[in-house]
Amino acid sequence: MITLDLARCSGCSRCEVNCSFFHSGKIGRSGARIKVVKVEDIGIDYPLVCQQCSECYCTRCPEKAIQIGSLGQIIVSPTLCTACGTCEILCPIGAIELYEEIPLVCDLCGGDPRCIMACTLDAIHYECDVTAAVSLREFKKASRGLGPEEKRLRYATIRSRELRDSWAAGRRG
Amino acid sequence: MLCGYGGHILRVDLTSGWTHREKTDPAYMLNVIGGRGLNSTRLYEELQRDCDPLTPENMLLIGVWPLTGTLLSASAFMTISGKSPPTGILGDSAAGGFFGAELKQAGYDQVLMTGRCQKPSYLYIADDCIEIRDASHLWGKDIWQTTATIRKDLNDNAVQVAAIGPAGENLVKYATVACNNSRMCGRTGMGCLFGSKHLKAVAVRGRGRLTVADSLGYLNLCRELDHKIMTHPEYEKRNSLGSTLLMTALNGIGILPTDHFQQGLCDYVDRVSGETLAEKFKVKNKSCFNCNLHCSRYYLTGEVEAEGPEFETLCSYTSRIGNNNLEFGLKMNAFLNRMGLDSLSSGETIGWAMECVQRGLLTKDDFDGLDFTWGNCQTIEKLLGMIIRREGIGDLFAEGTRSLARHFGKGSAEYAFHVKGLDMICGDPRGIKAFGLTYAIASRGGGHLRAEPFFELTERYDEAERRWGMRDIADRLSDNGKAILVEHTERQALLTDCLTMCKNIGLSMDLLDFDFASRLLTAGTGLKFTPEKVNEALKGIIDRDRKMNIDFGVTAAQDTLPRRFTHEPLKEGASKGQVVPVGRLVKEYYKARGWDAQGVPQD
Numbered sequence: 001m002i003t004l005d006l007a008r009c010s011g012c013s014r015c016e017v018n019c020s021f022f023h024s025g026k027i028g029r030s031g032a033r034i035k036v037v038k039v040e041d042i043g044i045d046y047p048l049v050c051q052q053c054s055e056c057y058c059t060r061c062p063e064k065a066i067q068i069g070s071l072g073q074i075i076v077s078p079t080l081c082t083a084c085g086t087c088e089i090l091c092p093i094g095a096i097e098l099y100e101e102i103p104l105v106c107d108l109c110g111g112d113p114r115c116i117m118a119c120t121l122d123a124i125h126y127e128c129d130v131t132a133a134v135s136l137r138e139f140k141k142a143s144r145g146l147g148p149e150e151k152r153l154r155y156a157t158i159r160s161r162e163l164r165d166s167w168a169a170g171r172r173g
Numbered sequence: 174m175l176c177g178y179g180g181h182i183l184r185v186d187l188t189s190g191w192t193h194r195e196k197t198d199p200a201y202m203l204n205v206i207g208g209r210g211l212n213s214t215r216l217y218e219e220l221q222r223d224c225d226p227l228t229p230e231n232m233l234l235i236g237v238w239p240l241t242g243t244l245l246s247a248s249a250f251m252t253i254s255g256k257s258p259p260t261g262i263l264g265d266s267a268a269g270g271f272f273g274a275e276l277k278q279a280g281y282d283q284v285l286m287t288g289r290c291q292k293p294s295y296l297y298i299a300d301d302c303i304e305i306r307d308a309s310h311l312w313g314k315d316i317w318q319t320t321a322t323i324r325k326d327l328n329d330n331a332v333q334v335a336a337i338g339p340a341g342e343n344l345v346k347y348a349t350v351a352c353n354n355s356r357m358c359g360r361t362g363m364g365c366l367f368g369s370k371h372l373k374a375v376a377v378r379g380r381g382r383l384t385v386a387d388s389l390g391y392l393n394l395c396r397e398l399d400h401k402i403m404t405h406p407e408y409e410k411r412n413s414l415g416s417t418l419l420m421t422a423l424n425g426i427g428i429l430p431t432d433h434f435q436q437g438l439c440d441y442v443d444r445v446s447g448e449t450l451a452e453k454f455k456v457k458n459k460s461c462f463n464c465n466l467h468c469s470r471y472y473l474t475g476e477v478e479a480e481g482p483e484f485e486t487l488c489s490y491t492s493r494i495g496n497n498n499l500e501f502g503l504k505m506n507a508f509l510n511r512m513g514l515d516s517l518s519s520g521e522t523i524g525w526a527m528e529c530v531q532r533g534l535l536t537k538d539d540f541d542g543l544d545f546t547w548g549n550c551q552t553i554e555k556l557l558g559m560i561i562r563r564e565g566i567g568d569l570f571a572e573g574t575r576s577l578a579r580h581f582g583k584g585s586a587e588y589a590f591h592v593k594g595l596d597m598i599c600g601d602p603r604g605i606k607a608f609g610l611t612y613a614i615a616s617r618g619g620g621h622l623r624a625e626p627f628f629e630l631t632e633r634y635d636e637a638e639r640r641w642g643m644r645d646i647a648d649r650l651s652d653n654g655k656a657i658l659v660e661h662t663e664r665q666a667l668l669t670d671c672l673t674m675c676k677n678i679g680l681s682m683d684l685l686d687f688d689f690a691s692r693l694l695t696a697g698t699g700l701k702f703t704p705e706k707v708n709e710a711l712k713g714i715i716d717r718d719r720k721m722n723i724d725f726g727v728t729a730a731q732d733t734l735p736r737r738f739t740h741e742p743l744k745e746g747a748s749k750g751q752v753v754p755v756g757r758l759v760k761e762y763y764k765a766r767g768w769d770a771q772g773v774p775q776d
Contacts (some may be wrong), residue, residue, distance in 0.1 A: 012460035028382030
């Protein structure tokens with residue numbers, strides 16, 4: 001899975017740009033599977049990507065089009081998928097989103113994620129250990145009814161509290 | 174299909190709400206490239222020359238370049254142009270952040286606005302849906318609140334907003350437009366232009382994706398540039414300090430504006446330097462779209478938190494006005510960013526008032542009882558509030574230093590440091606001669622960014638010999654060959670602007686040359702941008718800018734510097750005894766540019 005050292009991220013979006021380019025030859029946030037959430041009023045930039053959560057919410061696909069691969073990555077079957085959007089609704093953090101009728105989610109670039117290579121601040125890392133699963137249960141309930149962008153903002157805001165506290169402690173005592 | 178470019182030009186008449194999307198014409202773009210070149214050519218062709226900048230006839234243009242929002246590092250900028258409210262000549266201003274890339278992803282190369290909204294409004298662009306929306310609830314709000322409210326109203330945190338604050342609404346002549354809260358389009362009063370059109374903001378959301386013509390070739394060129402940036406000798410320093418590294422650097426060569434350019438040495442520089450800022454207040458790096466330099470900084474002080482400041486703001490609110498309290502400077506940076514007020518121009522009005530009081534030309538009574546002793550923080554804070562609200566004496570200050578000095582007279586005009594009405598930047602030209610020439614001839618007035626001849630500071634004598642056959646060009650104190658350097662870097666700077674790329678990388682780090690740019694453009698767009706074609710386009714744009722400025726009333730007599738820089742030598746430091754022989758340099762520059770003795774371009 002892709003892990004984050006939040007304090008290092010400057011929000012440049014190089015991960016996003018490279019993700020989109022290497023997956024489609026085109027560049028744009030909508031085509032990226034990792035998206036940098038900018039919470040500008042508190043100075044936070046949060047690259048958000050599939051956390052391969054232990055609940056595997058998106059695999060509850062009614063068409064059974066979503067499976068987990070050997071690296072722990074999400075695999076969407078293009079033949080089974082009907083673009084119904086259930087996976088997008090189920091994901092509590094907005095890490096899977098339909099774009100042009102295709103659910104876009106991190107596929108770990110087959111084990112060599114391009115976003116990691118693109119980051120020059122060493123803010124994101126790839127860890128191969130597929131057993132180190134993260135639980136997103138605490139984010140699930142309140143994410144109901146929110147769009148992917150709102151879910152991402154909510155997740156980033158909550159996840160950055162610790163860093164914010166450390167800044168305040170370091171600079172304001 | 175057209176690669177690289179967004180593919181559309183959007184025209185909006187704010188008075189009637191009429192909007193029109195037209196296809197970008199590749200043949201036209203070959204001559205203007207994009208960004209600033211595209212904007213100013215459009216002004217040259219369509220702007221009614223005698224219009225008052227604040228009337229609906231004035232145009233407001235937002236332009237991006239063919240490769241903005243793509244893989245290329247630092248290709249984040251967008252340029253806003255129009256007839257400038259404070260100077261009455263060509264006005265434009267660029268800012269980084271994420272707005273430019275988003276506009277491009279929405280499918281646009283340029284947005285042209287004319288007219289005036291009946292009531293406060295904002296323009297919302299979501300791909301091909303264009304809407305002029307009510308902004309009554311936003312009027313009066315500061316920039317940060319406005320950005321947050323628009324995102325909340327649209328229920329989309331990824332919307333990029335370029336907004337004005339109360340300063341723009343109240344038509345302060347040097348009001349700014351901000352994107353991403355802290356990325357300011359400052360200097361030429363584009364915020365005032367927004368305000369005059371009752372336009373609170375432009376919000377944009379692009380869900381499209383961009384293509385480049387030759388993906389692999391383009392990728393390799395981008396990697397080449399990435400590598401050059403990462404291995405540049407200044408990388409570490411620029412990464413940790415950004416442009417604030419100049420505080421110590423300029424003081425070292427004796428040209429750090431102190432007490433309003435009375436000295437080039439600041440004895441408390443260590444208290445207000447970029448190093449101190451990084452050590453005491455910085456919490457992390459910030460960055461523009463797709464940049465690998467990450468030179469901006471986020472900071473927390475006891476009272477405020479914000480992004481920035483860049484060198485010009487830091488210097489304007491510390492040494493230039495005699496303030497040795499860094500924390501106060503940082504507080505003002507956050508305040509100015511919220512309110513949308515330009516830091517250089519507001520700083521210059523303050524410095525001017527302080528010097529006039531020091532010299533006994535003006536007194537407390539002239540300024541509503543405000544005490545303009547050097548570095549008086551209470552006065553500064555109070556005055557800024559009055560400028561933004563145009564209250565009392567603030568109403569005069571809101572017009573800019575040139576008009577302020579005209580109002581008061583009594584010899585105070587000698588201390589109003591502007592060129593063509595635009596206040597001078599921080600960087601005393603007496604110790605950097607090519608910069609001095611740049612301030613004098615810059616087509617938007619007293620700034621360095623039209624040419625940024627940073628080369629003269631690098632002491633690369635052999636490189637100067639190789640490029641121009643003159644070693645002196647690499648000597649900042651020499652006048653020799655500086656016109657040739659400026660003629661060259663002016664094209665390079667325009668190229669960086671047309672590519673809406675960051676000047677720190679394109680120019681100061683000297684990483685962008687015409688050949689590389691032409692390869693990038695060709696790989697990105699598939700159009701035939703040969704080095705010759707690019708150069709021809711750049712020369713054409715510089716000539717058109719000049720012709721337009723001549724129509725606006727600019728003459729050769731205005732291509733000069735304030736008296737202090739041409740007649741009063743610096744008293745101490747590494748640039749002691751220097752002045753700028755501006756008359757001679759300007760003449761040489763006209764010749765190098767191929768203009769006649771009056772600075773008129775020859776066809």
